[in-house]
Amino acid sequence: MSPSRTVVRESMEKALFGKSTKSKAMERLVFALFRLGTYFVLLCAATIFVDIVYKGGKTVFRSEFPFLNVEFLSDSPQTLHVFEYQGRKYEMSDSNFRSFREGIDEPIVTETYAYSGGGIWPCIAGTLLLVAGAMIIAMTLGVLSAIFLSEYSRPGKILSAVRLSILNLAGVPSIVFGIFGMGMFVLAFGWNVSLIAGWFTLAFMVLPIIISASEESMRAIPQGMRDASFALGATQWTTIRTNVLPYAMPGILTSSIIGVARVAGETAPIMFTAAYALRDQLPWEGLERWYDLFFQGVMALPYHIYVVSAKIPQNEYTSRMQYGTAFVFLFIVAAIALSSILIRIRMRKKYRW
């Protein structure tokens, strides 16, 4: 290689290899920060999750057949009796204790712990009912308004006002929805503390999410598909029904998944509108007329966690209840989310564009 080529090569090397060690160090530092931040978030999430699964698992699962704490999943919350009898220690829910005591004449001294016996079945049923009803209402209203906003509305002052109020609605704290629900549905409409009041309150709370996400997924559909439909003599509604809604459905469902998680998880909106701390009957028991179902309060998982964590004296027995409930609650939310994701994947396959 000639000398001049060597010089060229050296200056090229200088230019290419020349990144200063300082800027490299900076690069590494910044990367490390990003990485640290991510790991920290993961750590927090994992801690919460492991804690709930570990402690809650002890309440929900059993070491011998059937491996599940059936009483916990199928019974109502009861007072727990802890006592000693003939040298053995017993822990029993109120109803079990009563039948146990029947054959025994001598008095038994027990310590009682409120809410710490029995199970959480009414809360599970109540939460499922609340989520189902609220989502039906929210999706109906949400999809209708999204169709209007995306397909029918003309840009202008009114439309901007509507959009602004939807945005604002998304920022309203859930407790405010709770108070609103109480004032509007419970008191003004006279629905009392009831499922239907809870449904509407929760539905209003998730509406902004569902509206904006549904509108987004309708807008994502190529204009060409609408044009083609119009050019074949379709009316606007026909076009929406056959060429917009079906293809927007996966996106609408995605937004609903987020909605479901929020609806299931919120305590504040239902504590004044739908939730009871304790109710003996299950929602479908003792109905005089079928529509009485809507006009009764229910127990709900998040509210139950709140009650057993904050409203009663704390001890090891209530702690079991708290973790057990939290575990079941997590499981249910995850299961609902998973099923919506599966539905979405199936729909995506069916309507691919």
Add this chain to the structure above:
Amino acid sequence: MDTLAVESQKGDRNPSLIRISDFDFSYGDKQALFDINMDIAEREVTAFIGPSGCGKSTLLRCINRMNDLIESARIDRGKVEVNGVDIYDERVDATELRKRIGMVFQKSNPFPKSIYENVIYGLRIQGVNRKPQLDETVERCLKGAALWEEVKDRLDTSGLSLSGGQQQRLCIARAMAVGPDVLLMDEPCSALDPVATAKIEELIHELKNEYTILIVTHNMQQAARVSDRTAFFYMGNLIEMNATDQIFMSPDKEQTEAYISGRFG
């Protein structure tokens, strides 16, 4: 083609189908078409040529009222008549009009449905569900669009699984299924390779026997090959309209000549 061109030079033309008179059109504050006057005869192919943004697509979309869907679109003056009926008369139902005047778009836009369902979409939305009638329509239209032989064994596969040229022919078949008299084609070949383009052009020759065709194109050779008459637009004005060979051999206007010879546009 040649005989027709000779005929049109002699002025011995088919009866008029579409008449556009004194037509001014705007999008919002921006006027897009200025004082358009033209006469389009039955079962002829008319090509609209001109540089981008000259208003040729806009005019095409005025003929089946697709511009109704655009918020700011407005007709300032003049009218468009089809068989003597002013299509902007308030009694006219735009959806009925669009069944008589089909449209094929620049970007092929089959629905994400099967080939079969694509063709009969226009019938389905009219509530036609009789299987024999639908089957007959699918076969007739796909044959008409020269696609039948290629897809007859896989009518239930998605329209999107076809190649670009096939998709465009599917769109033509779909437009034919609702039984229009006129086919509007907005740059139907601009996204296609030469082989697919040749097929569409061949098809246009066939379709001319049954349909009145208006085609917007950027491709001058294409206009020369497929059309009987050509209209040259520039900046929203109709500069010149005449028999195609007249336009390409000896245009009247300087601008037309400059555009055709590639000096601008």
